[in-house]
Amino acid sequence: MLSRTADHLYWMNRYTERAENTARMLNVNYETSLLPQSAAVAQVGWQGLLSISELLPSYTALYGEVTAKGVMEFMVRDEDNPSSIISCLRAARENARAVRGTLTTEVWETQNQTWLEVNRMLKSGEFERDPGQFFEWVKFRSHLSRGVAVGTMLMDESLHFMRLGTFLERADNTARLVDVKFHAAQRDFFGNGKQKDQEYDFYHWSAILRSVSGFEIYRKVYRDVIRPERVAELLILRPDMPRSLHASMNEVVSNLHLVGSDSGSETLRHAGKLRAELQYGRIDEILATGLHAFLTQFLDRVNDIGSRISQDFLMPEVA
Amino acid sequence: MQKFDEMYTTPAAAGQSQSQGGRQGPSQSQSQGLSPGTEVREHYRTYGQWLARQSAELMKARREEAEMIFRRVGITFAVYGAKDEDGAGTERLIPFDLIPRIIPAREWAGMEKGLIQRVNALNRFIHDVYHEQEILKAGVIPAEQILNNAQYRPEMKGVDVPNQVYSHISGIDIVRAPNAKGEGEYYVLEDNLRVPSGVSYMLEDRKMMMRLFPELFSAHRVAPVAHYPDLLLETLRASSPGTSAEPTVVVLTPGMYNSAYFEHAFLAQQMGVELVEGQDLFVKDNFVYMRTTRGPRRVDVIYRRVDDDFLDPKVFRPTSTLGCPGLMDAYRAGHVAICNAVGTGVADDKSIYPYVPKMIEFYLGEKPILNNVPTYMCRNSEDLKYVMANLKDLVVKEVHGAGGYGMLVGPAATKAEIEDFGKAVLANPSNYIAQPTLSLSTCPTYVEQGIAPRHIDLRPFVLTGKEVQMVPGGLTRVALKEGSLVVNSSQGGGTKDTWILEI
DSSP states (O other), rough: HHHHHHHHHHHHHHHHHHHHHHHHHHHHHHHHHSSSSSHHHHHEEEEEEETTTTTHHHHHHHOOSOOHHHHHHHHHHTSSSSSSSHHHHHHHHHHHTTTTTTSSSHHHHHHHHHHHHHHHHHHHHHHHHHHHHHHHHHHHHHHHHHHHHHHHHOOHHHHHHHHHHHHHHHHHHHHHHHHHHHHTTGGGTOOOOHHHHHHHHHHHHHHHHHHOOHHHHHHHHHHHHOOOOHHHHHHHTTTTTSSHHHHHHHHHHHHHHHHHHGHHHHHHHHHHHHHHHSSSSOOOHHHHHOOHHHHHHHHHOOOOOOOOHHHIIIIOOOO | OOOOBBSHHHHHHHHHHHTTTTTOOGGGGGGGGGOOOOOOOGGGHHHHHHHSSHHHHHHHHHHHHHHHHHHTOOOOEEEEEOOOOOOTEEEOOOOOOEEEEEEHHHEEEEEHHHHHHHHHHHHHHHHHHHHOOOOHTSSSSSSHHHHHHOOOOGGTTTOOOOOGOOOSSEEEEEEEEEOOOEEEEEEEEEEEEEEOOOOHHHHHHHHHHHHHHHHHHHHHHHOOTTTHHHHHHHHHHEEEEOSSSSSSSEEOOOOOOOOTTTHHHHHHHHHTTEOGGGGGGEEEEEEEEEEEETEEEEOOEEOOOOOOOOOTTTTTTTTTOOOOOTTTHHHHHTTEESSOOTTTTTHHHHGGGGGGHHHHIIIIOOOOOEEEOOOTTSSSHHHHHHHHHHHGGHHHHTTTTTTTTSSSEGGGSOHHHHHHHHHEEESSGGGGEEEEEEOEEEEEEEEEEEEEEEEEEOOOOEEEEEEOOOOSEEEEEEEEEEEEOOOOGGGGGEEEEEEEOEE
């Protein structure tokens, strides 16, 4: 298949996944902000959200003070923000349009319909009337686009490059989420036993879990009260947690296998090595060496794998 | 001007007295709005009865449904410039009209013969002007008209192309108008031999009609068109220069911001071939390759939707990034086919059009089956004299003009405009041709006020590989503005499904 086509497919899914994760984080923050809490705590949440996407400086330049309204505006409908939901959905659709002939009719129409609808919802005020509903909708369009692809596309390179985009993006996004949320909670990470803090902890950690659809999974897997180290274990190491780093890297490796060419073997080696560390890693070791350092290194390596994929498949040098 | 409609016969006397709005109004009442003596033509009879039974509300709902589907499917053309208010970027829908344009099968059979004859002669002509130039030696066409033409590509002299076919895909624009005897006749208005577009709308319009009105297709024997992509692929594969049994065909597009991008993607998908951009191709040792995830892959046939000027920056426009450097070398070495061939523009220029009937006689020894619209060439002093005396009744066109520019429509022009244009013609007569203002046929069409007659044309797509073939019909374009003759989509034209009907 054409390298350029692979590139568009890969980015189409990266952007769709990014839009979904942004919607997830906004939704949880929005729901949390409805709980009784101090203004300072609420602001920490919105600030954290901007930090995840490394957008705090550009937000401040445009909007000044961090407010719920400002952040929602900036992260949902601001077309000058390349990470906003509208920008991600536009990029996903533009990439789809560039290769619409490679996609099944169903995949293309799903992408196009999402784009037409999101414009309608933002224009008609539907988003402001019920932000929660809007975020759910973004999530479901992403679920739908993955499902339609798996359910209708020939299982060839096209699909593998799309899947590669999805899971590399997911690995990146989950890592960022965990990093920022643990960073925010660092001062009371190991708790000091006070009742008030325990309550705060519960909402803090359950919000993270809910943002990755992991709250019920946590209960099912651990049958225990919510403990930060277990949240970290679930989101980093559990291979059966669909949005964990380990599960995402499993998919990255298997899809890399499927598109593999000779030039891809070094990329595969790097991805496989990273996966192995998650496979054989233990959460107490990771916490002992420092979670932030671990995640920063993980993000660098995911980023490196992304560049290698581009180099190997998407933008090869002239033969 | 005498009215000449596809659906209704109009007796000459009644035609004169009929008011402008005679056929307007909601669909139920239209049959009452007709002047006495007007009848539905035979091939529209069943359709006319069906239409009279449809409520205005139902037809309105169908129009909205069609628009919604076209948007969702993304059948749009890109417009350069401002954004839509709905944020859909720069993509617009081409208006689709629900009322089909119907042509009786026996009329189509004659038209088809004429198209095959014409395209054969045009291909013989293009081969000739890049080889022996016999038609010039015989004095049928003045040599300087060809050799000084901007569309003549000296790079193509002596280049042999497979099957000696240059125009693999030809879009021949046809209009129907009354002839001297007052009968409807199909005339060729223009030949499009470079990168004719619109075939995707022909296919999508049919799909839409079958989806909206399945019952119409069980009541009519409408000739199918859906096999066009198959014929196109067969044509392209037959044009492969190599001995490879499985030639690799690609569609070359300028990219997703081109106005016809939808069509490029559509045809590539329907044929199951790669849609490439210039950046995806490279030339090595005079062979063309595309960059794939598994390394370079040889390309044998390029169905290009990029103009000659942009194909190869080493030969044509040096700043072009839409093509592929070295492509012409590979082409001239016979290692790749370019469809349509480079240099076909020399045969579809307005200054060459008047000679096509003579080409048919010269190369095929036959009388033309389809006539040209009578054309005066101002370069001939006789013609010039006539044109200058009759400017107010003629349409005068610059030979290299396109899209309705550089044109005088005599009956619609002011006295001053006619005078100015006359001066321009006298200053450089060979730059102009003139044609009588034809009474182009109309077809009932949905407009804001209801159903009203609008002018139409027809573009059949003629494919030439080892042999000439086409699907029955073509793209009917309709000028939506009242009285307008301009059917181009860029100027508010719409499309209709075209039925070739067995009756």
